[in-house]
Amino acid sequence: MKNQTMSILRSMLLLVAVLLFSQCNTEDPEPENEEELITTLEMTFTPVGGGDDVSFSIFDEDGDGPIEPVYTNGTLAPNTSYNVSIEVRNDEENEDITAEIVEEDEEHQFFFQKSNGLDIEFAYDDADGNGNPIGLATVFITGEASDGSLVVILRHEPNKSAEGAVNGDPSNAGGETDIQATFDVVIE
Amino acid sequence: MMIAQFGLAQEKCSALFSGQVLSEVEHQPIAFASIYLPALGDGVQTDENGYFSIKISCHDKYEVVISQVEFQSITTYISVDIQNLKKDFYLEQKNNILSAVSVHSHKREEVLLSNVESVLSTRELRKLKGKSLSESVSTLPGVYNIKTGPGINKPMIHGLYGSRIQVVNNEVSQMGQQWGVDHAPEIDPFVASRITIVKGASSVKYGPRAIGGALLLEPEPLLPDSLIHGSLDLVGFTNGRGGIGSAMISGSFLLNDEKSINWRLQSSAKKSGDLQAANYNLTNTGSEELNFSAAANYIKQDLQADLFYSRFSTEIGILRGAHIGNVDNFFEALDQRPPFFTEDFSYEINNPKQNVVHQLLKAKVHLDRSDYGDFDFIYAYQQNTRQEFDVRRGGRSNKPSVDLQLDSHVAKLLFHHEPVWGNLSGEIGLDYEYQNNKNVPGTGTTPLIPNYSSFQIGTFINEAWAEENWSLEAGLRFDAIGIDVLKFNEDDELINPQHQYNMFSGIVGGGYDFSANLKYKSNLSWSQRAPSINELYSQGLHHSVAAIEEGDDQLSPETSFKWLHSVQYNHKEKLRVKVDAYASRIQNYIYLEPEEPRLTIRGAFPVYQYRQTLADIFGMDIMGSYEFFHHLTFNTKASIIRGNDISNELPLIFMPADRWENSLNWRISNVLGFKEIDFALSGLQVFEQFRAPITETEAYERATVPVPEGYFITNFSLDTTRKLENAQLNVGLSIYNLMNTDYTDYLNRLRFYAAETGRNFELRINYIF
Numbered sequence: 001m002k003n004q005t006m007s008i009l010r011s012m013l014l015l016v017a018v019l020l021f022s023q024c025n026t027e028d029p030e031p032e033n034e035e036e037l038i039t040t041l042e043m044t045f046t047p048v049g050g051g052d053d054v055s056f057s058i059f060d061e062d063g064d065g066p067i068e069p070v071y072t073n074g075t076l077a078p079n080t081s082y083n084v085s086i087e088v089r090n091d092e093e094n095e096d097i098t099a100e101i102v103e104e105d106e107e108h109q110f111f112f113q114k115s116n117g118l119d120i121e122f123a124y125d126d127a128d129g130n131g132n133p134i135g136l137a138t139v140f141i142t143g144e145a146s147d148g149s150l151v152v153i154l155r156h157e158p159n160k161s162a163e164g165a166v167n168g169d170p171s172n173a174g175g176e177t178d179i180q181a182t183f184d185v186v187i188e
Numbered sequence: 189m190m191i192a193q194f195g196l197a198q199e200k201c202s203a204l205f206s207g208q209v210l211s212e213v214e215h216q217p218i219a220f221a222s223i224y225l226p227a228l229g230d231g232v233q234t235d236e237n238g239y240f241s242i243k244i245s246c247h248d249k250y251e252v253v254i255s256q257v258e259f260q261s262i263t264t265y266i267s268v269d270i271q272n273l274k275k276d277f278y279l280e281q282k283n284n285i286l287s288a289v290s291v292h293s294h295k296r297e298e299v300l301l302s303n304v305e306s307v308l309s310t311r312e313l314r315k316l317k318g319k320s321l322s323e324s325v326s327t328l329p330g331v332y333n334i335k336t337g338p339g340i341n342k343p344m345i346h347g348l349y350g351s352r353i354q355v356v357n358n359e360v361s362q363m364g365q366q367w368g369v370d371h372a373p374e375i376d377p378f379v380a381s382r383i384t385i386v387k388g389a390s391s392v393k394y395g396p397r398a399i400g401g402a403l404l405l406e407p408e409p410l411l412p413d414s415l416i417h418g419s420l421d422l423v424g425f426t427n428g429r430g431g432i433g434s435a436m437i438s439g440s441f442l443l444n445d446e447k448s449i450n451w452r453l454q455s456s457a458k459k460s461g462d463l464q465a466a467n468y469n470l471t472n473t474g475s476e477e478l479n480f481s482a483a484a485n486y487i488k489q490d491l492q493a494d495l496f497y498s499r500f501s502t503e504i505g506i507l508r509g510a511h512i513g514n515v516d517n518f519f520e521a522l523d524q525r526p527p528f529f530t531e532d533f534s535y536e537i538n539n540p541k542q543n544v545v546h547q548l549l550k551a552k553v554h555l556d557r558s559d560y561g562d563f564d565f566i567y568a569y570q571q572n573t574r575q576e577f578d579v580r581r582g583g584r585s586n587k588p589s590v591d592l593q594l595d596s597h598v599a600k601l602l603f604h605h606e607p608v609w610g611n612l613s614g615e616i617g618l619d620y621e622y623q624n625n626k627n628v629p630g631t632g633t634t635p636l637i638p639n640y641s642s643f644q645i646g647t648f649i650n651e652a653w654a655e656e657n658w659s660l661e662a663g664l665r666f667d668a669i670g671i672d673v674l675k676f677n678e679d680d681e682l683i684n685p686q687h688q689y690n691m692f693s694g695i696v697g698g699g700y701d702f703s704a705n706l707k708y709k710s711n712l713s714w715s716q717r718a719p720s721i722n723e724l725y726s727q728g729l730h731h732s733v734a735a736i737e738e739g740d741d742q743l744s745p746e747t748s749f750k751w752l753h754s755v756q757y758n759h760k761e762k763l764r765v766k767v768d769a770y771a772s773r774i775q776n777y778i779y780l781e782p783e784e785p786r787l788t789i790r791g792a793f794p795v796y797q798y799r800q801t802l803a804d805i806f807g808m809d810i811m812g813s814y815e816f817f818h819h820l821t822f823n824t825k826a827s828i829i830r831g832n833d834i835s836n837e838l839p840l841i842f843m844p845a846d847r848w849e850n851s852l853n854w855r856i857s858n859v860l861g862f863k864e865i866d867f868a869l870s871g872l873q874v875f876e877q878f879r880a881p882i883t884e885t886e887a888y889e890r891a892t893v894p895v896p897e898g899y900f901i902t903n904f905s906l907d908t909t910r911k912l913e914n915a916q917l918n919v920g921l922s923i924y925n926l927m928n929t930d931y932t933d934y935l936n937r938l939r940f941y942a943a944e945t946g947r948n949f950e951l952r953i954n955y956i957f
Contacts, residue, residue: 026641026674027626028682035632036581038789060789064729064736065678069789100582107581153791155513156581159528171520174528176579177513180791 037063038097040089041179045082058181073184082140086110109160110135111153111170118148118185132160147186154179204272206241209234209254212280212764221256237864237909244268278761314918315907318423318432318950321377325403329809329825330387332844335936336370337507338463338945339475345387346770347805347829347843348400351720356394356404358496360550360568363596363623367722369937374500374546374572376479378434378456380405388752391693391715392648392663395619399715399748410485412440412448419956427948430460451484461535466930466946468526472508474537494552501545505537510941511579514791519891527942539585543575561605570596590636591628614651636728637721638675657701665693669718689718689745707756719743723778723798736786736795743800748774768809777803802834819855839879845934846875864909871902877934896939899931915957924948
């Protein structure tokens with residue numbers, strides 16, 4: 001009986017030894033590109049009556065990472081109409097995200113919020129398959145000389161029929177913010 | 189499955205002596221308790237519901253001994269005149285001061301020795317068959333349920349959860365991604381016939397992760413039986429318009445008197461659509477589960493070899509309205525009722541969602557050497573795969589954002605020695621754990637936790653000295669863990685950090701019975717826990733709270749001291765009171781500290797960094813019951829807990845609010861063809877958490893996020909038991925949130941976006957043969 005016990009114990013110990021020392025090490029991770037990374041938003045103001053383009057941009061090389069975004073701000077002329085186009089890119093991968101937005105236009109919308117002091121009006125100049133605005137193309141009309149901030153927000157899956165959404169107000173639209181850039185705008 | 193043995197010589201005048209054997213405090217029926225009358229040299233066993241009856245001759249006084257393996261025996265006297273005598277008995281749980289240390293092994297031991305032939309199911313679990321594991325255990329005082337929406341439930345014991353609680357499923361430490369608050373234990377509750385919560389620090393027995401307690405799940409013991417047995421469960425519920433089905437069958441091949449091969453197969457499935465809050469649909473909160481398990485063993489006189497396999501798989505939808513981008517989205521969602529994206533009821537599960545599969549393969553050998561003790565050897569392999577799907581851009585939604593595979597091997601060698609020098613009994617053990625975690629490539633996201641492998645080895649000893657009215661126990665443990673990490677740093681270079689931690693734990697405790705009615709026990713434990721992988725290396729954005737969490741690879745182990753007291757008092761078998769009080773101090777308590785918010789192209793995000801502080805957690809659980817008259821009982825349970833961050837002079841975040849539950853139970857027996865009908869009406873009052881610290885989001889936005897108000901909800905249940913020929917049928921009906929109260933709970937991480945679930949009718953049918 002005792003021998004049997006010992007032999008079972010011995011075989012158990014052998015099993016343990018086999019299990020414990022036959023294991024592999026940590027696997028090498030494969031580098032993952034942050035596929036949905038957006039680094040850059042560029043907003044180009046083209047005066048309707050001709051003239052030089054004015055460009056505003058935000059560049060954040062690491063997305064959610066600790067490096068702070070870099071802004072480039074511009075100066076607009078008073079009492080001028082601008083055709084505005086927005087381009088979104090991942091400059092780390094040379095990827096044009098504008099095309100992705102166009103493809104999924106019903107799921108995306110840009111919203112625009114200006115601070116009180118800034119004398120500027122805007123209107124959407126494009127529409128998705130349902131006739132709702134996207135915001136890649138807009139028209140901005142400046143008023144008198146003033147300055148303030150313009151917040152440009154890109155939402156993924158907002159409710160475009162929510163109150164105020166078609167006028168560029170995101171507060172009832174929900175969805176997930178993909179871009180939120182605050183530009184300092186000077187009209188002079 | 190009644191095992192009554194009538195075998196008494198008929199006397200000229202005989203009376204029927206009957207009644208029920210129940211546990212003290214909880215008043216749970218005790219199955220297979222023996223009622224022995226030494227004068228007659230005969231006795232009877234209680235059935236599954238604790239009932240017994242025996243014919244004895246009248247006009248006499250008898251000594252009666254009532255005993256059951258898990259309870260303390262009592263000896264009492266009855267006198268029988270010509271009338272039948274009906275009497276109930278209450279037994280007290282065996283003195284398991286180090287419940288942490290002793291319960292598990294004793295139970296297994298005794299289950300084997302007593303050769304119990306059938307189910308040891310508890311009445312409570314049967315009533316909770318429609319609930320998740322965590323919801324079920326949170327009905328116990330001192331245990332709370334942390335939720336991430338209605339579908340993801342995680343248990344919390346005395347304020348601690350996740351990596352600070354060890355779930356032990358079928359004697360094997362559960363190895364999942366337990367660090368995540370939104371990662372529920374990957375266990376099919378239908379496998380368990382008994383669930384034990386160990387409230388004290390139980391690191392000595394269950395390893396460093398049991399610093400805050402342990403949750404033990406045990407299946408029915410698999411023992412020789414000449415008959416095929418089985419059970420069938422059907423549960424239907426209105427909130428979610430879902431159902432659960434479970435089937436189990438078991439049998440044996442009896443080779444000869446001493447040898448047998450026993451087997452059991454079990455499976456369960458669940459399907460639920462969107463759940464509903466009191467006033468609106470909770471879009472995308474449906475879930476599905478499909479589980480399977482098979483067990484077999486070989487039993488010989490002094491040897492038992494077990495093989496067990498289980499596969500758990502689930503798909504859980506997460507409230508669509510809780511998926512947000514940045515802090516502005518958070519504050520917009522906070523005011524939005526019904527939540528954003530609310531649609532009509534649907535069974536569809538869309539993103540965000542989780543797909544989790546957990547497999548367990550266990551082998552065990554038990555050797556019984558009655559002259560000096562017994563040995564257990566357990567080996568288990570577990571594979572946990574977790575995929576989390578987010579709402580993504582550019583057609584990537586069918587790609588998981590998190591895709592983890594965790595393989596683990598655990599081995600345990602345990603020697604339980606027979607009492608030496610009189611009353612000293614105990615055990616020594618050796619534990620081994622190996623984990624290998626990898627991020628399955630192809631997510632297109634930066635991994636939340638890195639690839640790593642860890643190797644942990646531990647050894648422990650527990651000894652107990654028990655006398656008639658006092659006992660003393662002590663245990664010691666040492667563990668060493670090595671963690672090998674491979675990850676990319678900020679410059680995309682592969683780095684290989686390595687960590688090594690040593691951890692000690694110990695416990696001393698004792699108990700003293702002042703009288704049969706007043707009992708006291710206490711234990712003092714210290715435990716150490718190494719930082720978990722997320723605390724060291726977590727990196728990324730949590731969408732449901734719009735916060736960035738960052739690990740710190742310089743963290744050192746936590747050390748916890750916990751002092752637990754328990755006093756139990758009974759008065760005339762009518763009034764029962766039990767008070768558990770505890771105080772713990774945790775050095776290097778690891779928590780998330782808010783840092784400066786981070787500006788990104790997506791807007792502002794609060795950043796939380798894992799830091800260490802000195803923390804105190806103390807509190808009290810009170811249970812009481814009073815029996816007004818036969819089987820009409822009033823029960824009360826209250827839990828109070830306080831947590832403080834001493835270094836920063838702040839309350840600890842995410843501590844449960846005070847709660848108080850009262851219930852009225854009425855049980856009637858043998859009416860309308862039912863063996864038993866049980867009514868219960870309960871009311872749960874949860875108070876407002878006034879001690880919630882201000883969060884960084886609030887500080888940053890200078891806007892307060894209201895803490896949920898207190899709430900009161902009522903539940904009703906009706907349970908019936910009917911005995912059929914060689915079978916038993918239990919039918920139960922429950923109504924949860926009877927008044928359809930609209931409320932939110934502080935421990936629900938999605939409380940900002942939606943209310944808790946509304947009224948739910950649940951019908952449970954359980955057939956056992």
